[in-house]
Amino acid sequence: MKKIMLGNEAVARGLYEAGVRFVSSYPGTPSTEISEFAAKYDEVYAEWAPNEKVALEAAIGASFGGGRAFSAMKHVGLNVAADPLFITAYTGVGGGLVIGVADDPGMHSSQNEQDSRHYAIGAKLPMIEPANSAECKEFTKLAYTLSEQFDTPFILRLTTRVSHSGSAVNLEERQEHPIKEYVKDPAKHVMMPGNAKRRHPVVEQRLAELADYAYTSPLNRVEMGSTAVGVITAGNCYNYAKEVYGAGASYLKLGLIHPLSEKQIREFAASVDSVVVIEELDGVIESFCRSLGIQVTGKDVLPLCGEYSQELLREKLLGEEPCTVSVADEIPVRPPVLCPGCPHRGVFYTLKKMGLMVSGDIGCYTLGAVAPLGAMDTTLCMGASISALHGFNKVQGAEAKSVAVIGDSTFMHSGMTGLVNIIYNGGASTVVILDNRITGMTGHQQNPLTGLTLKNQPAPYICLEDICAGLGVDRAHIRVVDPAKLSELEKVLKEELAAEVPSVVICRRPCALLKGVEKKPALRVDREKCRGCKSCMKIGCPCISMEAGEDGIKAKVDETMCVGCGLCEEMCPFDAFTSTGA
Amino acid sequence: MITKNIMIVGVGGQGSLLASRILGAAATAGGYEVKISEVHGMSQRGGSVVTYVRYGKEVSSPVICQGEADVILSFELLEAARWLPFLRPGGTLITATQEINPMPVIIGAAEYPAGLAKKIDELGVNIIAEDAAAIAQSAGNGKAANVALIGLGAHVLGFDTAVLRGAVEECVPAKAKEINLRAFDMAASHQRAQ
Numbered sequence: 001m002k003k004i005m006l007g008n009e010a011v012a013r014g015l016y017e018a019g020v021r022f023v024s025s026y027p028g029t030p031s032t033e034i035s036e037f038a039a040k041y042d043e044v045y046a047e048w049a050p051n052e053k054v055a056l057e058a059a060i061g062a063s064f065g066g067g068r069a070f071s072a073m074k075h076v077g078l079n080v081a082a083d084p085l086f087i088t089a090y091t092g093v094g095g096g097l098v099i100g101v102a103d104d105p106g107m108h109s110s111q112n113e114q115d116s117r118h119y120a121i122g123a124k125l126p127m128i129e130p131a132n133s134a135e136c137k138e139f140t141k142l143a144y145t146l147s148e149q150f151d152t153p154f155i156l157r158l159t160t161r162v163s164h165s166g167s168a169v170n171l172e173e174r175q176e177h178p179i180k181e182y183v184k185d186p187a188k189h190v191m192m193p194g195n196a197k198r199r200h201p202v203v204e205q206r207l208a209e210l211a212d213y214a215y216t217s218p219l220n221r222v223e224m225g226s227t228a229v230g231v232i233t234a235g236n237c238y239n240y241a242k243e244v245y246g247a248g249a250s251y252l253k254l255g256l257i258h259p260l261s262e263k264q265i266r267e268f269a270a271s272v273d274s275v276v277v278i279e280e281l282d283g284v285i286e287s288f289c290r291s292l293g294i295q296v297t298g299k300d301v302l303p304l305c306g307e308y309s310q311e312l313l314r315e316k317l318l319g320e321e322p323c324t325v326s327v328a329d330e331i332p333v334r335p336p337v338l339c340p341g342c343p344h345r346g347v348f349y350t351l352k353k354m355g356l357m358v359s360g361d362i363g364c365y366t367l368g369a370v371a372p373l374g375a376m377d378t379t380l381c382m383g384a385s386i387s388a389l390h391g392f393n394k395v396q397g398a399e400a401k402s403v404a405v406i407g408d409s410t411f412m413h414s415g416m417t418g419l420v421n422i423i424y425n426g427g428a429s430t431v432v433i434l435d436n437r438i439t440g441m442t443g444h445q446q447n448p449l450t451g452l453t454l455k456n457q458p459a460p461y462i463c464l465e466d467i468c469a470g471l472g473v474d475r476a477h478i479r480v481v482d483p484a485k486l487s488e489l490e491k492v493l494k495e496e497l498a499a500e501v502p503s504v505v506i507c508r509r510p511c512a513l514l515k516g517v518e519k520k521p522a523l524r525v526d527r528e529k530c531r532g533c534k535s536c537m538k539i540g541c542p543c544i545s546m547e548a549g550e551d552g553i554k555a556k557v558d559e560t561m562c563v564g565c566g567l568c569e570e571m572c573p574f575d576a577f578t579s580t581g582a
Numbered sequence: 583m584i585t586k587n588i589m590i591v592g593v594g595g596q597g598s599l600l601a602s603r604i605l606g607a608a609a610t611a612g613g614y615e616v617k618i619s620e621v622h623g624m625s626q627r628g629g630s631v632v633t634y635v636r637y638g639k640e641v642s643s644p645v646i647c648q649g650e651a652d653v654i655l656s657f658e659l660l661e662a663a664r665w666l667p668f669l670r671p672g673g674t675l676i677t678a679t680q681e682i683n684p685m686p687v688i689i690g691a692a693e694y695p696a697g698l699a700k701k702i703d704e705l706g707v708n709i710i711a712e713d714a715a716a717i718a719q720s721a722g723n724g725k726a727a728n729v730a731l732i733g734l735g736a737h738v739l740g741f742d743t744a745v746l747r748g749a750v751e752e753c754v755p756a757k758a759k760e761i762n763l764r765a766f767d768m769a770a771s772h773q774r775a776q
Contacts, residue, residue: 004606004616029622108621132617132644165644166606166618242642311647322649324667325705329695331664334684336594336629364627372689443622537689542628545683546690558682560724 005169007162010133011072011100012037013169014140016044019177021067021095024049024058026413027442028074029109030163031102035072036445039454043174048446048454051382051413052077056084056099063097063153064189066180068144072100075116076381080414085153086123087191090199092151094180096144102158105280106307109160109441111362111381113305115281120155120258124203126210127155127258128219129235133167139219139255144177150213152206157257159280161236161307211259219255222268226250230272232265232285232296236308237278243310244318249276260288269294276317280308338367340543341512341519341563344434347405347483348375349539349567350490351432356497357402359392361385361410364440368405372540376405383414389429390422399428400497403505406431408464409439409447416471422502423472430496431504434483435464436511444514468504477503484509486570512563520564521581523557529576530554536568536577544568585638586740587646591665592657593682594621594631597728600753601655602633604732608741608749609637619644630661630684637740653738655731657714658682659698666702675707676735678714678727710734710773717772721765729754729762733769743770 005013011034015023023046025035039046049055052073062069073081078101085099101119104110120127126146130139136158143154187195214220229249231241238253252268254260265288269275277286277298286298301316302308314320338345348368351358352375360366360376361384369376378388385404393399406415411433422429439445446452446459453459468478477499479492489507496503510517522543532553536544547556557568559580569577588605590598602618609616614637621631634646648667656662656677669675679699686692695701699711712734718726729750736743747766754762 004610004618006620032622161619161644164620164622166620167616167641167644168610236644239642239644309645309647310643311650322647322667323671324649325669325671325707326667327663327695327698327701327705329663329698329701330692331660332684332686332692332694334593334628334630334660334664335686336627337685339595339627367627370685371691372685441627540685540689542683542685542688545688 001171002168003171004166005133006033006164006166007130007133007136007158008033008164009037010136010169011140011156011158012041013171014137015070016041017137017172017174018096018141018144019068019175020044020070020144021179022059022062022069023047023071024055025072026050026052026055026077027439027445028077028102029442030104030160031072031074031077031100031158032442032445033163034100035454038070046454050448052081053083056081059097059099060084060088060091063093063095064182065094066182067095068177069095069097070100072102074110075101075103075114076110076112077101078116078119080382082119085119085125088153089123089125089203090191090196091189093147093153094182095177096147097153098140098143098147098156099153100156100158102160102163103281104160106160111379113281115284116155116157117257117282117284121284124207125153125155125258126150126256127157128255129157129257130162130255131235131238131253132162133165133169135255136162137169142219150206150210157235159236207259211261214256214259214261215264217256220261220264221253223251223253224271227272228274230268230275231278232268232275232289233278234285237280240308240310240313241278244313254285257285260285262292265289265294266292278302278308278313335370336367337370337540337542338364339512340541340561341565343436343483343507343509343512344368345373345539345541346486346567347432347434347489347507348373350486350493351375351403351405354490354493355401357392357398359385359389359402359404361404361406361415363407363410365405365407365434370540372538382410383418386415386418386431387421390418390425390427393427393429399430399500402429403493403497404429404431406433407440408433408435408437408449411464412448416467419468419473419502419504420471427502428500429502430493431502433464433504433506435506435508438511438514440511444511464506473502473504477501478506479503480506480508482509483507484565484567512565520566521579522559522562522564523566523568523577524559524580525555525557526576526578527551527554529574531574533573535571535573539567539571541568585636585641587651587670588635588739589646589651589654589665589668590633590635591654591661592631593661594627594629596657597725598631598633598657601728601732602635604729604749604753605635605739607752608739608746609635611745611749612741614638615641617641617644630664632665653735655735657727657731660684660694663695663698663702666707669707673708674710674735674738675702676710676731676738678731679711680713680715712772714769717769718765721768722761723758726758726762726765730765730769733766734773736770737773
């Protein structure tokens with residue numbers, strides 16, 4: 001039976017069919033749906049971990065325990081999980097272990113566009129890369145066989161276009177793999193110098209064997225067409241190349257992208273007149289070819305930045321321009337915005353109004369940096385808001401004029417350690433936790449604070465206030481406010497900024513998009529009361545715009561979008577907003 | 583058959599994912615190879631979003647580039663204008679006449695260009711501009727505008743209308759089936775009457 005599946009869904013299907021027992025991940029676009037789809041199979045245990053390091057360590061433990069295991073993350077998540085990644089290369093596996101990492105060329109939803117292939121090289125681990133959904137499933141399954149055969153974790157590299165593109169997948173039965181008997185083996189599993197020194201040569205030997213395997217692997221294939229041009233490529237770039245050259249080129253399509261087979265590449269290069277290496281982001285395959293003394297066209301004409309396409313290849317390699325029509329007007333950009341009714345909006349309005357330095361973090365609320373809110377000063381990576389603020393304040397002494405802003409899921413991911421650092425080292429910074437009861441940006445995933453698991457089962461209640469108190473914040477300075485009440489929020493912030501001790505302000509209100517969150521009737525503007533002062537425009541609500549009429553320029557609410565949160569009502573000095581409800 | 587390229591463009595949250603799945607189901611029912619490319623994550627928060635659907639005997643790339651789209655289905659006028667360069671010469675643009683101000687317009691940093699449908703028409707583009715939300719509203723729910731848009735394009739999407747209708751039936755949630763099928767029928771017959 002064939003079914004159209006997203007690449008991520010097809011990876012999950014591969015996990016199911018390969019008899020995987022254990023999945024632990026942290027959500028991150030574009031990798032999130034792998035674990036969500038895996039969780040739908042009753043035979044697969046699947047969980048959200050608080051962060052990628054915990055997730056990968058849990059998967060390594062499951063592998064030691066003899067079950068086939070998996071962990072998925074986005075590219076920057078692998079930075080967090082890099083510590084266990086490098087060490088598990090030395091320990092090898094019990095049950096097969098595959099680590100899924102999804103890169104985001106073009107940064108559709110990311111803070112950088114790093115190339116995860118460097119991790120495979122650095123950690124000396126094999127890495128595979130599928131080009132479509134059918135390969136997502138097949139490669140995943142094969143990776144488990146190879147992981148156990150070569151006693152190594154495999155990295156499955158995806159990119160946004162493979163993860164989020166749908167194409168046909170052939171569905172097959174699940175193959176059960178009984179849990180292997182656990183045998184204590186400290187020489188292999190306890191990585192301290194004496195043991196690790198004996199494991200390192202094993203890793204090098206294994207890499208050489210994998211390079212030999214690459215030559216005959218079904219993961220790599222040669223397609224001979226015209227020998228005028230030979231394309232060496234992998235992943236979705238293969239699809240773009242086929243679109244552009246068709247039968248007018250020959251292809252070495254790599255599925256095992258680390259280690260590479262010197263023999264295979266030399267033979268292919270010798271069979272064609274010229275070689276073009278097509279790879280998004282860094283010139284990894286290209287560097288390997290050049291190290292062999294093979295002349296190639298690559299990053300000399302193709303970009304290091306952004307996503308590729310057939311259009312880009314046609315322009316850069318063939319000098320062809322597309323035939324287009326367009327209107328003469330300038331088309332305004334449409335950046336993402338905080339949703340109507342978003343509980344974060346009032347917080348950022350208040351922080352900006354108070355003129356605070358805002359140390360930001362990763363989530364929907366990063367959009368608080370965008371005009372007209374424009375409230376955020378810095379955003380680095382998960383958890384950095386709190387730790388960076390501490391350093392900033394030690395240098396600037398700006399404790400009374402600065403806050404860290406972090407989401408509930410991000411705080412559990414890596415905010416807690418930053419807060420400990422503030423307590424331990426005598427800081428007095430103020431941390432604002434935006435507790436919207438869900439992991440929002442990635443599309444509503446559960447987290448340790450929501451009371452539900454990835455499988456939608458009830459989870460024990462973990463109290464955010466108790467965590468902060470347990471870490472050492474004085475309970476008198478752990479304040480909970482409803483961010484819809486702007487004056488109370490401002491009052492609490494002023495008090496805690498003035499306090500010469502660490503404080504936490506929890507802004508608690510569920511995400512406006514969550515099921516079960518009450519939507520009130522839309523508001524409308526009484527044009528007689530509205531004086532066109534634009535006070536309501538300061539909150540950056542996508543529902544409000546200014547409209548010219550015979551009576552002047554007045555505010556207008558898009559009633560189809562408005563969820564009646566009432567923030568504009570709070571802003572208006574003339575009571576011009578009224579409910580459309582009874 | 584040459585690959586057919588359909589783009590669905592709009593504002594995050596307007597229902598383009600469902601529209602692409604309907605087209606994917608119709609192409610699968612027709613025995614074609616299909617590739618669909620979606621946008622998840624940050625852009626879904628009210629940003630400009632685009633979904634690609636390609637079908638034919640053999641499809642390589644999952645994306646559609648400038649000058650390649652046979653049909654663009656647009657949920658919003660500004661987005662129709664933004665993605666217009668992706669239409670191939672002789673292609674058809676089907677757009678809802680809805681206008682949603684982007685943040686730069688809301689805060690007064692940019693202007694929403696006036697008369698976009700007319701300007702696109704004057705470029706010699708095959709354009710069908712209709713109030714898809716109103717059609718959906720009269721079918722019972724304005725949220726079925728995505729299906730109404732597909733109905734408006736039924737004659738140029740390359741499928742038998744019955745196949746397309748079957749795909750709508752297959753893909754929409756059971757409780758919304760009746761309204762969506764009505765929106766599809768009304769839009770398709772509205773288009774035939776033009």
